[in-house]
Amino acid sequence: MLLLEIDLVAIYHQIPIFFKWLFFIYFLTLAASYIVMMYVSRLAIIDHKRVNSFIDYDTILDSPVQPSLSIIAPAYNECKTIVENINSLLSMKYLNYEVIIVNDGSTDETMEFIIPAFELEKIEYNYTASIETKTVLSIYKSNNPEWKHLLVVNKVNGGKSDALNVGLNVAKGKYFACIDVDCIIDRKALLNMAKPFMEHNTSRVIATGAVIGVSNNCDVEEGTIQQMRMPKSWLASIQTMEYFRAFLLGRMSWSKINGSILISGAFGFFDKDLAIEVGGYDHRTVGEDMELTMRMRRHMLETNIKHIVTFSPEPMCWTEVPESHNVLKNQRNRWARGTIESLWTHRKMFFNRKYGVLGWLSLPYWLIFEWLGPIIEFTGILYFLLCAYLGFVNWHFFYAVLLLVYFFSCFVSLISVVFHEYSYKQYTRNKDILKLIFSCFVDPIIFHPRTMLFSIYGNLNKLYKRQTSWGNMERQGFRKKKAVINE
Amino acid sequence: MNNINERLTYFSTSEFAYHLVIFLVLLFACICVFTAFFILNLHRSFHKNRIYFQKSSERVRNSLQYFYEEIDNPKTNVKKLVQKTFGYKFFRSKQAQKMLKRLIVDCHKSTESETEKIKLEKLFRLLGFENLIIKNIRHKHWYPKSIAIHIAGEMRMKNLYTQIEGMVDLKHRILRNEARFSAIRLAPENPLEFLKNVQFKVSNWEQLSIIDCLQKYRKEDIPPMGEYLYHYHESIVILALKIILVFKQNDQAEEVMKCFDRNKSLAIRKQSIITMGNFKNKNYIPYLIEKLYDADNIEKQLLCLNAIWTTGIYKEHIDEIIPFLYENEYELVYYATLCIKTCDEGIHLLNEVIYTQNEIQKSAVVYGLKYDPHLTNL
Numbered sequence: 114m115l116l117l118e119i120d121l122v123a124i125y126h127q128i129p130i131f132f133k134w135l136f137f138i139y140f141l142t143l144a145a146s147y148i149v150m151m152y153v154s155r156l157a158i159i160d161h162k163r164v165n166s167f168i169d170y171d172t173i174l175d176s177p178v179q180p181s182l183s184i185i186a187p188a189y190n191e192c193k194t195i196v197e198n199i200n201s202l203l204s205m206k207y208l209n210y211e212v213i214i215v216n217d218g219s220t221d222e223t224m225e226f227i228i229p230a231f232e233l234e235k236i237e238y239n240y241t242a243s244i245e246t247k248t249v250l251s252i253y254k255s256n257n258p259e260w261k262h263l264l265v266v267n268k269v270n271g272g273k274s275d276a277l278n279v280g281l282n283v284a285k286g287k288y289f290a291c292i293d294v295d296c297i298i299d300r301k302a303l304l305n306m307a308k309p310f311m312e313h314n315t316s317r318v319i320a321t322g323a324v325i326g327v328s329n330n331c332d333v334e335e336g337t338i339q340q341m342r343m344p345k346s347w348l349a350s351i352q353t354m355e356y357f358r359a360f361l362l363g364r365m366s367w368s369k370i371n372g373s374i375l376i377s378g379a380f381g382f383f384d385k386d387l388a389i390e391v392g393g394y395d396h397r398t399v400g401e402d403m404e405l406t407m408r409m410r411r412h413m414l415e416t417n418i419k420h421i422v423t424f425s426p427e428p429m430c431w432t433e434v435p436e437s438h439n440v441l442k443n444q445r446n447r448w449a450r451g452t453i454e455s456l457w458t459h460r461k462m463f464f465n466r467k468y469g470v471l472g473w474l475s476l477p478y479w480l481i482f483e484w485l486g487p488i489i490e491f492t493g494i495l496y497f498l499l500c501a502y503l504g505f506v507n508w509h510f511f512y513a514v515l516l517l518v519y520f521f522s523c524f525v526s527l528i529s530v531v532f533h534e535y536s537y538k539q540y541t542r543n544k545d546i547l548k549l550i551f552s553c554f555v556d557p558i559i560f561h562p563r564t565m566l567f568s569i570y571g572n573l574n575k576l577y578k579r580q581t582s583w584g585n586m587e588r589q590g591f592r593k594k595k596a597v598i599n600e
Numbered sequence: 601m602n603n604i605n606e607r608l609t610y611f612s613t614s615e616f617a618y619h620l621v622i623f624l625v626l627l628f629a630c631i632c633v634f635t636a637f638f639i640l641n642l643h644r645s646f647h648k649n650r651i652y653f654q655k656s657s658e659r660v661r662n663s664l665q666y667f668y669e670e671i672d673n674p675k676t677n678v679k680k681l682v683q684k685t686f687g688y689k690f691f692r693s694k695q696a697q698k699m700l701k702r703l704i705v706d707c708h709k710s711t712e713s714e715t716e717k718i719k720l721e722k723l724f725r726l727l728g729f730e731n732l733i734i735k736n737i738r739h740k741h742w743y744p745k746s747i748a749i750h751i752a753g754e755m756r757m758k759n760l761y762t763q764i765e766g767m768v769d770l771k772h773r774i775l776r777n778e779a780r781f782s783a784i785r786l787a788p789e790n791p792l793e794f795l796k797n798v799q800f801k802v803s804n805w806e807q808l809s810i811i812d813c814l815q816k817y818r819k820e821d822i823p824p825m826g827e828y829l830y831h832y833h834e835s836i837v838i839l840a841l842k843i844i845l846v847f848k849q850n851d852q853a854e855e856v857m858k859c860f861d862r863n864k865s866l867a868i869r870k871q872s873i874i875t876m877g878n879f880k881n882k883n884y885i886p887y888l889i890e891k892l893y894d895a896d897n898i899e900k901q902l903l904c905l906n907a908i909w910t911t912g913i914y915k916e917h918i919d920e921i922i923p924f925l926y927e928n929e930y931e932l933v934y935y936a937t938l939c940i941k942t943c944d945e946g947i948h949l950l951n952e953v954i955y956t957q958n959e960i961q962k963s964a965v966v967y968g969l970k971y972d973p974h975l976t977n978l
Binding site: 163164166167168169172173176177178179180181183208209210211236237238239254256261262264285286308310311312313314509510513514516517520521523524527528530531534535538541543546547549550553554 | 617618621622624625628629631632635636638639640642643644646647709743746747750773774778800801803804805806807808809811812815842845846930931934960963964966967970971972973974975976
């Protein structure tokens with residue numbers, strides 16, 4: 114009994130020590146990985162700029178030997194902006210493409226807006242239902258040759274993955290892009306995105322992504338961005354900087370070492386045959402984009418086929434980011450759940466020699482810093498509060514470490530802004546650059562703690578198996594934005 | 601409790617650790633401030649450069665205009681003219697030289713006038729840029745080397761052809777691509793001469809770009825691609841078939857047919873049929889119909905039907921297509937409908953056929969009568 118008590122005391126003594134070292138090592142590893150990422154993504158950006166410096170896309174745009182592309186855009190209660198968004202998608206500078214709008218059982222007047230606007234009529238469209246989906250109610254096509262690229266599918270509500278799978282079944286293109294219908298896409302983006310699929314001889318390109326910009330407060334006219342502006346609200350401004358950090362620092366470096374496991378659902382291109390072969394999007398997860406990329410890569414690795422996933426630092430798609438606390442909370446909650454679900458589904462890949470860079474680097478990184486990161490941070494805060502309560506805190510040292518962490522995170526964000534300036538700069542006004550810089554300094558104080566809490570909330574939701582859904586994004590609509598600009 | 605306190609605060613009570621953290625704080629704070637100013641400076645310099653470029657390009661354009669006018673004068677001493685126009689202080693800076701080189705290349709690219717192109721090439725040589733290109737083409741690093749190859753091609757530096765032709769099979773993808781595109785521009789006679797001996801596969805992107813390079817040539821200057829259809833490399837055969845298609849080398853039809861019969865590769869056969877279809881010569885319809893009946897799978901049948909549809913048919917061929925209207929495969933019926941509707945008599949026939957078909961066939965015919973495929977691949 115006495116022995117047991119002694120052991121318990123020893124263990125009790127060890128716990129705080131364990132946590133102290135855990136947080137210390139965690140911070141060091143995170144800092145080191147960020148520094149390595151900075152170096153690698155710098156190389157990737159320079160390479161990309163150099164390789165693409167000679168290409169004159171304008172002349173190749175009209176080539177009659179382009180590969181066929183399908184753009185799949187699921188829509189759910191988007192009546193406010195749907196017509197303008199479809200018009201934007203139909204104005205792409207590419208010859209051989211189709212736009213498939215999948216109305217996922219919208220409860221608003223989405224279909225009522227689309228049908229007359231594009232002179233649609235119900236057709237009997239032939240397709241192979243390679244992937245099982247919810248019932249397709251009807252398929253529409255326009256009789257007007259102006260909109261010959263458009264196909265609209267109306268289906269029973271089944272979630273984003275299900276809508277994308279319907280799009281995949283219907284698509285006839287060799288490659289497909291999944292996009293959010295509210296996104297603004299660069300008119301020349303399709304050829305840019307098709308290029309990696311065409312240029313690699315030795316490896317099969319299975320997916321490609323690009324930087325996604327923030328469209329809040331931008332001057333949008335006829336589906337194209339006329340003037341880039343930083344969002345007015347601080348919440349959206351910080352997210353702009355956060356997007357640069359995620360894309361220019363994170364995704365670029367992972368793509369350089371062929372370790373990407375995520376091609377964003379807002380704008381990404383995939384090999385259609387392979388996506389169908391692996392079963393399409395998984396409707397059981399809310400992180401369907403990440404899960405599909407991982408499944409495709411896993412399949413290729415298991416069948417020993419050399420493949421790559423590429424990423425471009427050039428911004429080709431712009432999306433609205435949440436400006437309200439609740440929408441942001443839902444979004445981050447969904448992202449957290451998506452990460453957990455994808456990592457859990459492919460847990461077999463962890464530290465498995467067969468999966469190379471993915472098994473030894475990408476997945477452990479995502480597990481430790483993306484999924485467990487917020488949990489470790491939150492535990493750290495609780496641990497600190499406990500230590501403070503017990504009087505174990507040396508306050509001078511604490512303030513010094515706090516400042517170190519703060520300045521380091523500012524430094525990482527600032528470097529992503531440097532990359533923005535060096536690569537394909539989106540913001541040209543001095544005011545916007547100042548706002549971007551300022552966002553780097555306020556992010557660790559007002560934004561990061563929030564996203565950490567939202568992530569924890571997502572983890573709890575996953576733990577208690579709460580229902581997954583699309584979540585509602587409050588769209589401002591481009592006209593409204595224009596009106597704001599005109600004011 | 602004291603023991604834990606001691607162990608927990610081990611770092612924090614250590615003088616060294618505290619000083620190290622303070623040092624790192626100061627270091628990162630300074631780096632942050634420096635980076636912030638660096639971004640602002642970078643932004644400002646980009647902005648300044650843009651304005652400088654706009655202003656200077658205006659200046660260069662004026663100088664070029666003056667040069668164009670004066671060089672036509674037979675009494676003009678060209679060297680003196682260049683010295684007078686581009687020799688003053690402004691053009692001596694490294695930045696201005698770089699910009700001048702870029703602008704000359706851009707002007708050369710954008711102008712359609714052959715005489716203007718020749719003048720620009722002359723100027724390029726007189727300004728000494730040619731020597732720089734020759735030097736950079738031997739550069740160790742791939743980037744300056746590829747720029748030099750690219751410019752050599754654009755500025756038609758024919759004396760570098762042999763050197764560049766030797767690079768068309770380099771391991772480095774970008775260098776290889778640039779060398780291939782420049783070889784097209786620099787070749788003394790046949791722009792596709794270099795293709796005869798290439799070892800590395802020509803990627804789809806390269807095929808697209810090569811076809812784009814050839815767009816600048818007159819049709820007569822593009823060699824007949826028939827001989828390339830015998831190439832040992834599948835990608836070259838496909839490229840040749842695409843060139844025949846894009847540049848409408850209808851006299852190569854016999855070779856395309858032979859190519860189809862000779863090759864077992866599905867990719868080559870597919871491209872051969874697509875190319876045949878694009879000749880839009882109804883005399884080849886019997887050949888396509890023969891291939892349609894020989895085809896052993898739906899994919900090949902669809903390709904043949906697609907080619908027949910692109911070409912269009914005569915009344916007498918309708919009977920040979922009709923059996924496909926009763927296939928159970930929707931796509932076959934759809935493409936057969938497309939073929940038949942190209943002939944006036946066909947539309948009337950299709951409207952009658954509907955009553956004898958099952959539901960799938962009927963819907964394919966109805967759809968085919970109304971809509972053409974919106975994508976050009978199968």
